Amino acid sequence: MATRAEFFAGLSPCAIEPVAMPSLDFSALDAPVLQVFRQMLAAVGGIAGAGSTLPEVDQFARSLLDGGSHVLSLVDGVTGSIDTSTVHSPRQLAHVDYTIAPARLGVAENGSVWIDGRDLPQRSAVFICEHLLVTCHAASVVGTLSDAMRQLGSVAGNWGAFISGPSKTADIEQSLVIGAHGARSCTVFLLAD
Amino acid sequence: MAITHAKNAASFVNNEARVNWHSAALLALRDKRDLQAKSVDEWERMREAASQMKLHVLSHLPALLEEFSARCESNGIIVHWARTAMEHNAIVADILQQRGRKKLVKSKSMLTEECHLVPYLEERGIECIETDLGERILQLRGDPPSHIVVPAIHLKKEEIGELFHERLGTEDGASDPTYLTQAARESLRDDFLTADAAMTGVNMAIASEGAFVVCTNEGNADMGAHLPDLHIAVMGMEKIVPDTASAALLMRMLARSAVGQPSTSYNSIFAAPRPGTEIHLVIVDNGRSRRMSDRRHAEIYKCIRCGACINTCPVYRRSGGHSYDYFIPGPIGLAISGDNSEANSEAWACTLCGSCSAICPVKVPLYQTIAYHREQLAHHKHLPYGKNTYMPLVGMVMKSPRRMALAMWLARLGMRLSPKPLLHRLGGGWTKSRDLPPPPRESFEAWYRKHGGVSDGH
Numbered sequence: 329m330a331t332r333a334e335f336f337a338g339l340s341p342c343a344i345e346p347v348a349m350p351s352l353d354f355s356a357l358d359a360p361v362l363q364v365f366r367q368m369l370a371a372v373g374g375i376a377g378a379g380s381t382l383p384e385v386d387q388f389a390r391s392l393l394d395g396g397s398h399v400l401s402l403v404d405g406v407t408g409s410i411d412t413s414t415v416h417s418p419r420q421l422a423h424v425d426y427t428i429a430p431a432r433l434g435v436a437e438n439g440s441v442w443i444d445g446r447d448l449p450q451r452s453a454v455f456i457c458e459h460l461l462v463t464c465h466a467a468s469v470v471g472t473l474s475d476a477m478r479q480l481g482s483v484a485g486n487w488g489a490f491i492s493g494p495s496k497t498a499d500i501e502q503s504l505v506i507g508a509h510g511a512r513s514c515t516v517f518l519l520a521d
Numbered sequence: 522m523a524i525t526h527a528k529n530a531a532s533f534v535n536n537e538a539r540v541n542w543h544s545a546a547l548l549a550l551r552d553k554r555d556l557q558a559k560s561v562d563e564w565e566r567m568r569e570a571a572s573q574m575k576l577h578v579l580s581h582l583p584a585l586l587e588e589f590s591a592r593c594e595s596n597g598i599i600v601h602w603a604r605t606a607m608e609h610n611a612i613v614a615d616i617l618q619q620r621g622r623k624k625l626v627k628s629k630s631m632l633t634e635e636c637h638l639v640p641y642l643e644e645r646g647i648e649c650i651e652t653d654l655g656e657r658i659l660q661l662r663g664d665p666p667s668h669i670v671v672p673a674i675h676l677k678k679e680e681i682g683e684l685f686h687e688r689l690g691t692e693d694g695a696s697d698p699t700y701l702t703q704a705a706r707e708s709l710r711d712d713f714l715t716a717d718a719a720m721t722g723v724n725m726a727i728a729s730e731g732a733f734v735v736c737t738n739e740g741n742a743d744m745g746a747h748l749p750d751l752h753i754a755v756m757g758m759e760k761i762v763p764d765t766a767s768a769a770l771l772m773r774m775l776a777r778s779a780v781g782q783p784s785t786s787y788n789s790i791f792a793a794p795r796p797g798t799e800i801h802l803v804i805v806d807n808g809r810s811r812r813m814s815d816r817r818h819a820e821i822y823k824c825i826r827c828g829a830c831i832n833t834c835p836v837y838r839r840s841g842g843h844s845y846d847y848f849i850p851g852p853i854g855l856a857i858s859g860d861n862s863e864a865n866s867e868a869w870a871c872t873l874c875g876s877c878s879a880i881c882p883v884k885v886p887l888y889q890t891i892a893y894h895r896e897q898l899a900h901h902k903h904l905p906y907g908k909n910t911y912m913p914l915v916g917m918v919m920k921s922p923r924r925m926a927l928a929m930w931l932a933r934l935g936m937r938l939s940p941k942p943l944l945h946r947l948g949g950g951w952t953k954s955r956d957l958p959p960p961p962r963e964s965f966e967a968w969y970r971k972h973g974g975v976s977d978g979h
Contacts, residue, residue, distance in 0.1 A: 329612055332590070335602035336583060338806065343816035344580040350573035352766040354563055368783060418748050419714055437561075437773070438784035451795060452747035455740050455787075473784070477769035483792045484730045485596050490772075490788040495740040498780070499655035499671060501678045502546050503698040508654060509706060509713070510740025510787065 357471030361436040362518070365469050368439030369516055372493030373506055377461065377517030382406060385463055385517050389428060397425040402447060403463050418452035427457035427511075434469035434516070435476045440492035441516060442476060451487055460491070460511035466518045525866035525905055527950060530844035533675075544838040546674060551832045553781020554880065561777070571774060572884035574767050575823035578759070579813060585728045585761045586804065592731025593802060596793045601803045606636035609805050613638060613720070613753055614645055616801050620751060622647065622718040626709075628735070628742035629653040630722030631669055631826060632755050632805060634848045650712045652741040654705055661688045667842025669849055670779045670828035675841055709741075719745035723756035723802075724825070725771055729764040732792035733802065736775060736785040743789050750798040754791070758804050759822035771825055774882040778827040812857075817893045821856045823883040828853075830877035830887055836870050845870065852877035852887040859894035866905035868894040929964055936960035 330338070357364060366376055379385055382405040389407050392399050400421065401408025406428050415421065429448065431441035441462050443454050454460055470476050473490070480488075495510030506512060534540060558564045578585060590600045601616075603609035609632075617625065625642065627649055633639065639649045639660075651660040655673040658681055659666055666672030673681070682696035691704045721742045725734040733754060735742045746752045762768050768790075776782040794800040813819040831837050831851030842850040846867055847858040859868035868891050877887040902909055918924045936944065937960055945952040961968075 329608055329615075330602045330604045332600075332602050335604055335804075335806065336586075338604045339583060339810045340814035342579055342582060342810075342813045342819060344576055344813070344819050346580045347573060347576040349577045349763060350570045352570055352574070352770055354567065354570075354770075358562065372783065372786070422714055435784075438782075440784055440788070450747065451743070455743045455747060472769075473773050474766060474769045477765045480765070482730060483727075483732050483765065483790050484592065485793045486790075487793060487795075488790055489743065490784065490790075492782075492784040492786050492788075494786065495738070496786055497654045497702060497739045499653070499658065499673055500681055500698040500701055501676075502549065502671070502674070503678070505699050505702040507706065508702060508739035508741070509652065509709060509744045 352474070354472065354474050356475070357436055361469050361471050362466055364436040364471070365434055365439060365518075368436060369493070370439070372439045373496060373514070374439055374493040375513060375515040377515045379517055380466070380520040382463070382519065385428070385461075388461075389426075392426055398423055399426045399428065400424045400453060400457065401428040402449070402453065403428050403430050406463070412449045415449040418450040418456070421450060421453055421456050424453070424457040426459045426461055427453050428461040428463070429454050431462045431464040431516070432468065433476050433479060434464045434518070435471075435473050435490065436469055437472045438490075438492050440473075440490040442480065443489050443491055445487035454489070454491065455510045457511055459513045459515070460494070461515045461517065462491075463517045463519055466520060469518070523863035525864040526840070526844055526846075526862075526870040527866065527906070529846075530840035533841035533844060534839065540839050540841075543675065543841060547832045547838045550671070550780055551829070551880075554778055554829055554832070555781075557777035557781045557783060558880075560783075561773075567770060567774060568882055568884055571770055571882060572823060574762065574770065575883050576820070578761050578763065579819060579822055582758065582761065582813075585763060586758060589726055589728040589731060589761055590804070592729070594731070596731045598731065598791075598794065598800045598802050601801060603803055603805045603807070606805075606807050609636045609755065609803055609807065610638050610641040612803050613755070614642060614647070616751070616753055617642070617647055617718055618645065620718075622751060624648045624650070624712075624716045625718045625720055626650050626652050626712055626716040626745040626749075627656075627720045628722065628737060628745055629656050629672070630720070630755055631849065632722060632757055633720070634666065635807065636805070650709070650716065652709055652712070652739075652745055653737070654702060654739060654741075657705060657709065658684065665843065665848065667850065668828060668831060669826055670831075675843065713744045713748055716745065717749050718751040718753065719749050720753045720755065721746055723754050723760050724775065725762050725768045726756055726760045727763075727765055727768050727790075728761055730792055732790050733760075734768055734772065735789045735791065736772070736787065738776075738780075738782075738786045740787050743787055746789070746791070747795070750795075752791075752794070752798070752800045753803065754800065755803045755805065757809060757822075758806055759809055759824075775825055775827050778829040778880070778882040818860075818890060820886055821853070821890060823885050824853055825883055826853075827882060829880050829882065830885075833876045833880055835872060835874060835876070840870065852891065853885065855894070856885065856887050856890040859891050860897055864905055865898050865903045868898060869905060926964065926966070933960040933962075933964075
């Protein structure tokens with residue numbers, strides 16, 4: 329096995345003449361971001377949550393609990409059935425029906441939301457659930473992914489994911505099927521405040 | 522004797538209905554890509570910027586690799602270096618064996634195909650489960666992938682239904698994609714929950730952050746990586762990008778180019794392990810550096826593996842992914858390996874139509890690189906299909922207008938006088954499933970003069 333020094337010593341010089349970094353400043357979205365976000369969320373198979381305040385999301389969560397679902401709420405002010413302080417292993421979440429997670433950003437051009445690892449008791453929480461519900465402040469929706477990355481700044485020492493709609497596949501004859509391995513649905517509540 | 526691309530394609534090509542179905546499925550992806558490209562105002566500017574950015578990366582690779590690996594280490598990601606496929610496999614096996622791991626869930630990685638990792642691990646008693654639906658189907662069938670993004674594109678849902686009936690106990694005769702996907706979800710969920718190690722590829726490695734991005738639609742990479750306490754990620758060294766703005770640019774282009782979606786469902790950015798767990802990252806050369814030392818071969822490593830060139834390629838669409846020697850089919854596969862195929866025929870599995878280069882999101886000079894391989898093979902007299910014998914003659918005839926006119930006159934006469942079976946023998950591959958057209962009465966030049974055409978100087 330190679331050491332780092334051996335690896336670098338084994339590299340032949342690249343024949344491409346040195347090229348400078350180009351400018352990566354791209355234009356802002358040329359349309360109202362919230363309108364585009366809603367369009368794209370629907371286009372990627374996501375659902376726009378009915379409600380724009382935390383009490384409304386909470387009410388929705390309570391209706392899920394009344395129906396007997398296991399609900400993992402990671403949003404302050406929204407009721408769940410699992411005490412997050414007892415979650416020590418990712419496999420513990422295998423039975424979760426609904427995860428309700430806060431997003432720090434929304435991206436209009438692809439209907440995605442940024443879920444930050446620091447907001448989750450386990451990274452698996454937003455993948456292993458049957459259904460994913462996300463709250464996102466309307467004011468934190470940006471136009472493009474380039475805008476979103478600029479806003480996030482450094483990601484060093486962290487983990488996070490842009491999630492664009494539910495889990496899907498088209499590996500069988502190119503037929504789109506929702507619900508491959510991750511959540512079978514992805515609902516985004518845009519919060520007005 | 523080594524088998525040419527044309528021979529390899531024969532069994533696929535013989536089923537015309539299937540060829541048409543295959544071609545249409547891929548063209549549909551191309552159409553969706555076009556719609557997405559048109560929906561982004563700056564698409565062409567983004568392509569040019571992405572190309573320049575990747576050229577910057579390739580021309581500064583050692584420095585960026587140093588920066589990247591140092592930052593990974595400060596994020597708690599353990600970095601390994603592999604000069605060859607064998608070193609890569611040995612590193613992965615060592616990590617697993619030292620910790621006594623027996624069951625690895627894997628998301629799709631072209632690098633592991635390149636290195637033949639799965640058979641290597643299985644020989645050592647480590648169970649490997651492919652978790653991308655297409656890859657899982659192929660693993661259960663014992664088939665290689667026929668495409669880098671949609672690996673089971675060559676299969677009909679009825680064939681998958683039959684396979685799942687045998688292997689996963691689905692209903693006999695059932696072929697509904699939703700039903701079959703559901704069955705795979707349930708079976709793989711058990712594997713995710715019982716695996717003691719996970720492996721993913723890397724779509725972009727961000728030097729300034731010591732972070733890597735993994736993109737999937739199914740969520741299988743994340744289902745794998747976040748459950749066991751050991752995650753091994755593997756990457757070719759060309760996956761580096763300088764910073765988050767560069768990663769964002771490629772993320773904006775990858776799924777749009779690949780399958781016509783504005784984004785993959787999951788773009789997961791790893792820049793630290795979870796507390797109490799390990800992330801190992803294996804960085805691989807395996808011939809990349811050698812190819813990059815040839816200027817006319819080097820730009821293939823701008824590639825982001827979207828597969829758009831494969832979807833648009835008229836030869837791939839009608840010959841299928843299994844007709845190629847190299848495990849990556851289509852234009853990008855030929856551009857990488859066209860100088861090194863067994864029968865030297867791969868560089869001719871291309872019409873030089875240029876469609877691939879025209880849509881590549883990072884402007885890899887695909888058909889130009891394939892043409893370069895032809896040039897090199899001709900230079901070394903390694904031409905396929907008998908071209909070593911007849912091409913020098915063709916060249917001699919075509920160099921002289923008089924010899925050309927005489928040869929064409931003989932050809933017209935011969936085609937008129939020869940019986941069909943003889944023509945079929947002379948026609949080679951062309952007359953395998955069709956007749957030659959009737960020969961014209963006269964040359965184009967004669968026809969042109971008769972109709973008052975005037976050429977320069979006459």
